[in-house]
Amino acid sequence: TPPIMPMAIRFDHEQLTLAPAGPTLTRRMSDLEGLFRDEAARAAAAAGENPVVYTVTSSPVPEANRELPQSITTIMPGTTSGEFWMTKGHQHPDHQGEIYLAITGRGGILMFDGEQTSWLEMLPGTIGYIPPGWAHRSVNTGTEPYAFLAVYPGGAGHDYDWVVEHGMGKRAFRGPDGSALLRPFAE
Template sequence: MNHPPTAHAIDPKTGTMNGATARYEKRLRDLSTIYADEAAFARAVAQEGDRVVYYVHETRPAASHGDLIFGTTFMEPGRIGEEYFVTRGHIHARANRPETYYGESGNGLMLMENPEGETRILEIAPRVLVYVPPMWIHRSVNTGAEPLVMSFCYPSDSGQDYEIIARSGGMATRIMANGTGWKAVANTAYRPRTTEEIAAILATRD
């Protein structure tokens, strides 16, 4: 049965989307191994481990193929040491599926990396749409002093692989505070993917 046509109002400040069918959140304690400064992370968790770093409202139509998943992401501002708050990040389990992100409020970055380790960083702001092409790992970063709210959309049969980042010791690049702005620095713990690992990702094209 086809999903009926719907309309969804988005609050650009809170990320609330009416008609959403699901909501999930990530608290600070859920984001271990992501940040470079492990001591700063441990202190932050001890002080405010229940703090919600980001949450997602989404709608998943009944169809598993030929349809779209869409929703909003709300990210709090903050840092662990000098590293800005980020989402866990992922590549799609069917890696040739793209995604779009549209800035509703706040300012941040879309940190992207292809299987070979090439990095691209695009700024996202109100009325700016970022296109994440197929085969790219992506992670959102809030570099502003206010919440970052984005709406997103991607094919409903995409799936997510969140562990691809952990398997390489993180993404190749970290986003750090730099005075009043941000800077991209190399992740010293990063392990480039092997030829076999890259081939396995590229094989998920169906």
């Protein structure tokens, strides 16, 4: 493959798209098996309308060592038995850091290092820093789509099994007043 040349990537605030764009992925309820507290409710939703929970649109910058790829993630608003819709969440195998910039809607980053849990509220303009070694999951805590830009080392990778094995410490539910209520992961 030819070397990547300097490039300007246009971000469309309304459409939440990148141009030029790289790969896009769409995650539906059927892709999120075992991740919500209420697996039966998740499975029922997957067997029914199977809604799109989130999309990830990448720039053409490849996920390769020394590159610095970026993507826009858009999480739809919703809850499954009270638990806010969210990304799968992952750990970076070599513990690289990552930054997120909230663009629209409201959300949060749930992080877990195997011992401690951290929760960052994300409003448009908030830069969330994910330090080395913290698994990260994004959550839409609002009533509109929540979109953010992610910038991460090209060799960071995605270890999804780590989250299945260790959990995320906590879960984000919709509280009585509509705001996020963090509860113990297994409760």
